[in-house]
Amino acid sequence: xxxxxxxxxxxxxxxxxxxxxxxxxxxxxxxxxxxxxxxxxxxxxxxxxxxxxxxxxxxxxxxxxxxxxxxxxxxxxxxxxxxxxxxxxxxxxxxxxxxxxxxxxxxxxxxxxxxxxxxxxxxxxxxxxxxxxxxxxxxxxxxxxxxxxxxxxxxxxxxxxxxxxxxxxxxxxxxxxxxxxxxxxxxxxxxxxxxxxxxxxxxxxxxxxxxxxxxxxxxxxxxxxxxxxxxxxxxxxxxxxxxxxxxxxxxxxxxxxxxxxxxxxxxxxxxxxxxxxxxxxxxxxxxxxxxxxxxxxxxxxxxxxxxxxxxxxxxxxxxxxxxxxxxxxxxxxxxxxxxxxxxxxxxxxxxxxxxxxxxxxxxxxxxxxxxxxxxxxxxxxxxxxxxxxxxxxxxxxxxxxxxxxxxxxxxxxxxx
Amino acid sequence: xxxxxxxxxxxxxxxxxxxxxxxxxxxxxxxxxxxxxxxxxxxxxxxxxxxxxxxxxxxxxxxxxxxxxxxxxxxxxxxxxxxxxxxxxxxxxxxxxxxxxxxxxxxxxxxxxxxxxxxxxxxxxxxxxxxxxxxxxxxxxxxxxxxxxxxxxxxxxxxxxxxxxxxxxxxxxxxxxxxxxxxxxxxxxxxxxxxxxxxxxxxxxxxxxxxxxxxxxxxxxxxxxxxxxxxxxxxxxxxxxxxxxxxxxxxxx
Numbered sequence: 001x002x003x004x005x006x007x008x009x010x011x012x013x014x015x016x017x018x019x020x021x022x023x024x025x026x027x028x029x030x031x032x033x034x035x036x037x038x039x040x041x042x043x044x045x046x047x048x049x050x051x052x053x054x055x056x057x058x059x060x061x062x063x064x065x066x067x068x069x070x071x072x073x074x075x076x077x078x079x080x081x082x083x084x085x086x087x088x089x090x091x092x093x094x095x096x097x098x099x100x101x102x103x104x105x106x107x108x109x110x111x112x113x114x115x116x117x118x119x120x121x122x123x124x125x126x127x128x129x130x131x132x133x134x135x136x137x138x139x140x141x142x143x144x145x146x147x148x149x150x151x152x153x154x155x156x157x158x159x160x161x162x163x164x165x166x167x168x169x170x171x172x173x174x175x176x177x178x179x180x181x182x183x184x185x186x187x188x189x190x191x192x193x194x195x196x197x198x199x200x201x202x203x204x205x206x207x208x209x210x211x212x213x214x215x216x217x218x219x220x221x222x223x224x225x226x227x228x229x230x231x232x233x234x235x236x237x238x239x240x241x242x243x244x245x246x247x248x249x250x251x252x253x254x255x256x257x258x259x260x261x262x263x264x265x266x267x268x269x270x271x272x273x274x275x276x277x278x279x280x281x282x283x284x285x286x287x288x289x290x291x292x293x294x295x296x297x298x299x300x301x302x303x304x305x306x307x308x309x310x311x312x313x314x315x316x317x318x319x320x321x322x323x324x325x326x327x328x329x330x331x332x333x334x335x336x337x338x339x340x341x342x343x344x345x346x347x348x349x350x351x352x353x354x355x356x357x358x359x360x361x362x363x364x365x366x367x368x369x370x371x372x373x374x375x376x377x378x379x380x381x382x383x384x385x386x387x388x389x390x391x392x393x394x395x396x397x398x399x400x401x402x403x404x405x406x407x408x409x410x411x412x413x414x415x416x
Numbered sequence: 417x418x419x420x421x422x423x424x425x426x427x428x429x430x431x432x433x434x435x436x437x438x439x440x441x442x443x444x445x446x447x448x449x450x451x452x453x454x455x456x457x458x459x460x461x462x463x464x465x466x467x468x469x470x471x472x473x474x475x476x477x478x479x480x481x482x483x484x485x486x487x488x489x490x491x492x493x494x495x496x497x498x499x500x501x502x503x504x505x506x507x508x509x510x511x512x513x514x515x516x517x518x519x520x521x522x523x524x525x526x527x528x529x530x531x532x533x534x535x536x537x538x539x540x541x542x543x544x545x546x547x548x549x550x551x552x553x554x555x556x557x558x559x560x561x562x563x564x565x566x567x568x569x570x571x572x573x574x575x576x577x578x579x580x581x582x583x584x585x586x587x588x589x590x591x592x593x594x595x596x597x598x599x600x601x602x603x604x605x606x607x608x609x610x611x612x613x614x615x616x617x618x619x620x621x622x623x624x625x626x627x628x629x630x631x632x633x634x635x636x637x638x639x640x641x642x643x644x645x646x647x648x649x650x651x652x653x654x655x656x657x658x659x660x661x662x663x664x665x666x667x668x669x
Contacts, residue, residue: 391505393505394505394507396467396489396505397501397504397505397507397559398490398507398515398519399466399488399489399490399493400465400466400489400490400493400498400499400501401490401493401515401516401519401522401575401579402490402493402494402519402522402523402526402579403490403493403515403518403519403522404490404522405488405490407518408490411510411514411515411518412507412510414509414510415507415508415509415510415558416509
């Protein structure tokens with residue numbers, strides 16, 4: 001394996017690169033599917049050259065990985081999680097539960113998925129790997145995925161995930177609830193998901209990321225890539241809650257491909273992790289597409305919360321709406337980067353992006369970069385960003401009515 | 417004695433505003449504090465309510481047997497001091513209902529009373545809304561958002577009615593009100609007058625006082641009370657303006 005690095009990186013980062021390539025080789029030794037092995041090998045070649053981004057890279061200027069590269073997370077693991085450990089994380093409404101532990105699908109912790117309604121199929125990515133010929137679809141968007149650093153890392157260490165398909169005209173009433181559990185320290189959970197909604201299908205997906213320990217020494221990393229193909233007139237609703245412990249790392253790249261008249265709604269809530277970065281890459285490849293991408297991040301301590309979107313309007317009459325909010329306390333850092341690109345074919349585009357931030361301390365900060373790139377002439381696009389300190393007059397007004405200062409701050413923050 | 421202010425001195429940004437102010441308010445009394453712009457009227461109201469922009473440099477304030485200056489603004493409010501704001505603050509996203517229910521239950525906890533749940537609170541608030549002739553949707557709306565100047569002031573009076581304080585300080589509540597709104601606000605205040613509730617009405621103009629008819633009138637000038645009297649002092653001011661009284665005060669010194 002040649003390890004020629006084009007760019008200059010620190011010895012520490014070089015060791016990390018070597019470590020993850022070694023992990024990838026270990027995985028390849030444990031898997032049999034040639035295509036999967038070849039996919040990891042392609043990623044090894046790219047990763048060996050590109051390594052991890054550094055703060056000189058514009059896209060990583062505010063989300064610093066210097067601490068991250070000091071870790072040597074491992075991919076292969078065995079866990080001993082019991083269903084009882086998970087009760088606190090289960091939603092109070094009816095769902096079909098799917099559990100991943102340290103990145104690996106757990107059949108015994110998940111609901112019986114053979115009982116899913118007709119027209120809904122769920123397979124673990126690992127099982128898909130075992131089916132020769134079924135893996136081509138996993139590499140369909142490989143070029144796009146491997147343009148992002150953690151997409152490359154995902155391709156490098158790709159091990160499990162899910163493949164979910166909803167047949168044409170099927171409406172899945174009960175949400176699929178995917179729980180990603182970090183059960184042991186020092187694990188790299190690499191998850192590769194693929195969701196296919198066929199024509200006029202509909203579903204709700206709820207994804208939650210948790211750690212079983214809040215201990216500071218309990219560090220883990222979750223790195224997800226999810227591809228979604230949303231066919232004509234299909235409707236997808238997604239809610240993500242990221243509440244890993246405050247020592248861990250979270251990276252999620254979602255690649256969404258929408259066809260004519262489809263809708264996609266996603267809401268990301270960022271609460272946990274030392275460094276988290278959630279990104280939607282949204283391709284509006286048909287007419288009359290609608291989507292909403294919202295996020296809310298609450299950061300404190302030393303957390304970095306990075307949420308970004310790249311929305312590509314490629315056809316006429318597309319409508320995209322976005323609202324991204326950050327509330328940051330202590331020394332937390334918020335990073336927002338949103339791009340709306342309107343192709344010259346995408347006339348009548350309606351694209352709106354808003355970013356609002358509330359800083360609760362003088363040390364908290366947010367770096368925001370809303371961007372528009374418009375090549376069509378008949379469009380309606382707007383972006384805005386506003387950052388404010390908590391208003392002292394509002395606090396005093398509530399206090400003057402007998403409400404304690406801490407409660408007043410809580411009320412004002414909640415209203416935001 | 418409900419409130420006893422002695423030799424109160426306060427400054428903001430190193431600038432001395434109150435220069436030894438004395439004031440005594442007994443239960444049930446209505447005091448008006450008048451004075452020209454810059455005399456320190458709003459400073460007095462703010463210092464009594466506990467706004468921390470102001471630094472008290474000397475003096476004492478006794479409120480119902482307690483050292484008021486030692487208390488945080490919310491403690492003062494829970495113990496029965498109420499400030500009606502010159503500019504009531506807008507708080508988008510916080511409903512009047514949540515705001516007032518939280519506030520009222522804070523005051524009730526202080527008095528050893530159990531909190532009111534949503535339904536009891538609704539009932540309690542409904543009476544006050546009718547009493548003050550307010551809009552029915554008042555509780556559902558965000559605090560002061562989209563309210564006219566008059567509505568904001570009336571919302572403050574409504575809050576006063578809910579919290580039933582011992583001492584109400586009205587900081588230029590009449591500023592920016594047209595004659596109808598002024599009448600409504602004054603009516604609200606008169607409705608809340610009682611033998612165990614005192615008022616300090618801070619104002620620049622006499623027109624609110626014509627409605628309220630205070631028991632005592634004080635003229636504040638240059639950080640001190642330079643003249644006190646009964647309601648007749650309002651008429652004297654109407655006739656001679658602040659200048660006459662100030663000149664006499666300065667000659668006397």
